[in-house]
Amino acid sequence: MKATGVSVSLGGRTVVSSVDLHVSPGEVVALVGPNGAGKSSLLAAVSGDLPSSGEVMVDERPLDSYKPIELARLRAVLPQKAALSFPFTVGEVVRMGRAPWSGRPEAAEDEDAVAEAMELTETTGFAARPFPALSGGEQARVALARVLAQRTPLLLLDEPTAALDLRHQELVLSVTRARAASGTAVIVVLHDLSLAAAYADRACVLAAGRVRSEGPPSSVFTPELLSEVYQHDVEVLPHPRTGTPLVVPRRP
Amino acid sequence: MLTAYKKMGLIGFLIVGLAAVCVLAAGRGQVPISPSEVAGSLLHRLGLGIGPLPSAVQGENALWLVRFPRVVLAVIVGASLGCAGALMQGVFGNPLAEPGVVGVSSGAAVGAAAAIVSGITVLGSWTTAAAAFAGGVVTTFIVYAMSRAGGRTEVVTLVLTGVAVNATAGALLGLLMFLTDDDGVRAIAFWQLGSLAQATWSAVAVAGPCALAGLAVAVALSRRLDLLALGERPARHLGVDTERLRIIAIVATALLTASAVAFTGIISFVGLIVPHLIRMIAGPGHRVLVPASALGGAVVVVTGDLIARTAIDYQELPLGVLTAVVGGPAFFWLLRRTRARAGGWG
Numbered sequence: 001m002k003a004t005g006v007s008v009s010l011g012g013r014t015v016v017s018s019v020d021l022h023v024s025p026g027e028v029v030a031l032v033g034p035n036g037a038g039k040s041s042l043l044a045a046v047s048g049d050l051p052s053s054g055e056v057m058v059d060e061r062p063l064d065s066y067k068p069i070e071l072a073r074l075r076a077v078l079p080q081k082a083a084l085s086f087p088f089t090v091g092e093v094v095r096m097g098r099a100p101w102s103g104r105p106e107a108a109e110d111e112d113a114v115a116e117a118m119e120l121t122e123t124t125g126f127a128a129r130p131f132p133a134l135s136g137g138e139q140a141r142v143a144l145a146r147v148l149a150q151r152t153p154l155l156l157l158d159e160p161t162a163a164l165d166l167r168h169q170e171l172v173l174s175v176t177r178a179r180a181a182s183g184t185a186v187i188v189v190l191h192d193l194s195l196a197a198a199y200a201d202r203a204c205v206l207a208a209g210r211v212r213s214e215g216p217p218s219s220v221f222t223p224e225l226l227s228e229v230y231q232h233d234v235e236v237l238p239h240p241r242t243g244t245p246l247v248v249p250r251r252p
Numbered sequence: 253m254l255t256a257y258k259k260m261g262l263i264g265f266l267i268v269g270l271a272a273v274c275v276l277a278a279g280r281g282q283v284p285i286s287p288s289e290v291a292g293s294l295l296h297r298l299g300l301g302i303g304p305l306p307s308a309v310q311g312e313n314a315l316w317l318v319r320f321p322r323v324v325l326a327v328i329v330g331a332s333l334g335c336a337g338a339l340m341q342g343v344f345g346n347p348l349a350e351p352g353v354v355g356v357s358s359g360a361a362v363g364a365a366a367a368i369v370s371g372i373t374v375l376g377s378w379t380t381a382a383a384a385f386a387g388g389v390v391t392t393f394i395v396y397a398m399s400r401a402g403g404r405t406e407v408v409t410l411v412l413t414g415v416a417v418n419a420t421a422g423a424l425l426g427l428l429m430f431l432t433d434d435d436g437v438r439a440i441a442f443w444q445l446g447s448l449a450q451a452t453w454s455a456v457a458v459a460g461p462c463a464l465a466g467l468a469v470a471v472a473l474s475r476r477l478d479l480l481a482l483g484e485r486p487a488r489h490l491g492v493d494t495e496r497l498r499i500i501a502i503v504a505t506a507l508l509t510a511s512a513v514a515f516t517g518i519i520s521f522v523g524l525i526v527p528h529l530i531r532m533i534a535g536p537g538h539r540v541l542v543p544a545s546a547l548g549g550a551v552v553v554v555t556g557d558l559i560a561r562t563a564i565d566y567q568e569l570p571l572g573v574l575t576a577v578v579g580g581p582a583f584f585w586l587l588r589r590t591r592a593r594a595g596g597w598g
Binding site: 044049068069070071076077079084086088093150 | 482
């Protein structure tokens with residue numbers, strides 16, 4: 001996936017302006033930045049939800065040349081908030097992720113893909129429960145399971161860890177990492193910069209709709225840049241054992 | 253929640269139940285005919301000389317000229333209403349959507365009444381149905397455009413849109429009644445009450461194909477309707493062409509509503525209550541919900557019509573009044589439940 005000069009306007013305001021973003025198979029790219037920086041809008045533009053100017057290429061073809069069903073076999077999108085109008089069970093929700101493959105040879109993997117996705121996200125235990133009866137964090141993991149079950153070469157995840165506890169944050173990002181290791185390209189919006197530093201190959205720092213810096217987290221996450229972008233003093237310390245950057249706000 | 257096996261069982265149970273109420277309904281009336289004679293008469297017409305023929309004087313005529321068209325039309329109307337309700341709720345992502353509640357039935361009735369009053373018969377016996385369909389399509393699009401925000405429909409917006417649409421349609425019906433003569437007034441009043449009393453084979457021949465087409469489309473859409481429950485964007489991420497789905501579903505809803513309204517008038521709440529009950533038994537999956545709601549709707553309307561015409565001797569209750577008496581309170585209960593679950597009128 002390669003996006004060049006992408007701009008998005010919402011309600012007459014430019015929320016993303018001429019952003020370049022690319023991700024290759026096997027790579028995890030973290031989109032970070034303060035609230036309102038345009039992370040979700042950029043992700044929506046890249047997934048074809050919001051009209052944008054500029055060029056988005058998926059698998060070397062322009063995004064808008066795809067039919068929805070073709071695109072659904074190439075990329076899966078995890079929305080920021082999981083909603084469901086009717087009380088489907090968790091098992092049924094995860095199985096919805098297989099819909100794009102119906103009537104294709106890959107449909108033979110349906111059972112396997114659903115079982116694997118639920119196991120990875122530790123949701124197998126509530127397969128029979130109605131989705132609306134789950135807690136926010138459980139719903140978020142089920143939504144991720146649905147996206148994983150889709151088995152696409154490109155994953156776009158909008159804040160997959162927002163509602164999760166510490167253990168499940170790690171679980172979700174290591175699952176994502178493992179997917180990348182098997183050749184999937186991943187773009188993930190994250191708020192926790194230390195998580196981004198630990199799991200992403202590259203980080204893209206957005207502020208006010210523009211890319212401020214892009215590259216490996218260790219070189220991008222500098223106290224100067226982050227302090228300026230977040231308008232709060234930030235310290236970046238190397239982890240004493242692993243050396244990955246730890247990003248902490250300076251506190252009195 | 254039921255297993256797939258039990259869900260098929262539910263469909264089977266509804267089919268058997270529908271056949272049973274149909275035979276029972278065909279036998280009841282001023283000329284009583286026993287269920288075995290009803291079955292016998294049917295089998296004889298099919299060329300199988302099995303079972304007894306009606307023994308009552310005029311029994312055969314009562315069955316084939318009066319009762320059967322009425323029962324068949326009741327099945328068509330009920331199936332259309334149940335299916336239209338399930339389809340609409342799926343598209344709006346809201347369990348309170350229903351042709352009667354949101355005003356699509358009234359819109360279709362305005363179309364049909366306009367055809368009656370103006371005396372236009374360009375399409376022969378199809379004219380009323382076509383006018384009802386046109387009214388239904390226009391109203392569904394209006395409701396859809398007015399009540400959706402951000403890919404979903406809030407309960408309050410939907411119900412208030414229904415109030416506004418029903419009020420407008422009521423005014424138009426009133427205006428048409430004012431403009432027409434006594435016969436027209438009677439015809440329109442009949443519309444608003446809803447009744448199967450004017451069932452004929454030619455009505456069946458018009459409403460039947462509309463209903464079948466609508467049902468076929470609804471069944472074909474059912475898998476995509478499941479995905480739509482995730483929301484508009486996630487459904488598109490899973491390969492659903494949501495724009496197209498919406499338009500096809502709206503046309504199918506209007507087709508079903510037109511077939512339900514064209515010859516019988518407004519019979520409300522069937523499309524609201526039946527899919528809700530089915531969802532409680534078999535879960536929200538549309539592949540079972542759509543056909544089961546159609547069958548369940550047919551059972552309800554055939555039974556309701558049987559009660560409407562036999563409850564009081566030599567008099568007939570309007571069916572629409574009967575369903576509203578039962579459906580109104582059930583709607584209250586549904587509203588309260590939805591409110592309790594959503595923690596407000598969201």
